[in-house]
Amino acid sequence: MNEFNIPLSRVMVLERTLEHGGTVICKLQRPEASLDAKIYVENDNTTHHIKVTIGPLASSLTLPRKLATKRQSLRDFLQNLANGRADSGAQSEEALALMDAQESVEKVLLIGQIAYVITTTNPERPFGAVVTNDQGEVCAAATGSSKEHLTAAVRAKLRPGEEGSGNRT
Known part of the structure; x- marks a missing residue:
């Protein structure tokens, strides 16, 4: 498999950042390369507002705070963006x-x-x-x-x- 993935240890850091807000750098890896995703999370009472920058790509995501699978949703979003399966940069x-x-x-x-x-x-x-x-x-x-x-x-x-x-x- 030659796709960028996020190691489990980084997924746990993402979960903490989702809960507390702030900025974190998350490394996405594949055998021959790695990418850094800069993630900024701002929380309100009901949602997580997430801005992501990976190299020249920028995108955003909003997740409900009560969503049980939000950690996995953020992981999938980051991996899709890194692997070219997300919306175009212009839309983002x-x-x-x-x-x-x-x-x-x-x-x-x-x-x-x-x-x-x-x-x-x-x-x-x-x-x-x-x-x-x-x-x-x-x-x-x-x-x-x-x-x-x-x-x-x-x-x-x-x-x-x-x-x-x-x-x-």
């Missing part, structure tokens, strides 16, 4: 850009607001966001050419006339 770059835009927009939200960031069909403004409150009412909607532009547009709609630092209040 889009997913990472969306995650970055989501994080950026969340910094300007007020308490009780939720942002939904999506791609649009407009190539000049490829990012879109809708912000709702706890009751599901729309507080703001905007599009932007970059995560910074989108964040500024959302901030302007949520706090008209205010030039703030972008911190949650």
Whole structure:
């Protein structure tokens, strides 16, 4: 077998990283070569948000925290990416850009607001966001050419006339 695999000892490290979050380097091996996968895990109450970089490839994965097979799912995802069986890098770059835009927009939200960031069909403004409150009412909607532009547009709609630092209040 000439495919990249993750040794069992590294799978256990992946499991700890999933539970606690953070960054880890995972070595994928095959007889004649090895690859390092840089894995960043960010957790919330219900999901693990995972960003992976292997050489020039970047991809992301979201797993439910309660999933009994999450360790194996992450292992399979990494091995598939290393062995060329994953989505194209362009699609993965889009997913990472969306995650970055989501994080950026969340910094300007007020308490009780939720942002939904999506791609649009407009190539000049490829990012879109809708912000709702706890009751599901729309507080703001905007599009932007970059995560910074989108964040500024959302901030302007949520706090008209205010030039703030972008911190949650």
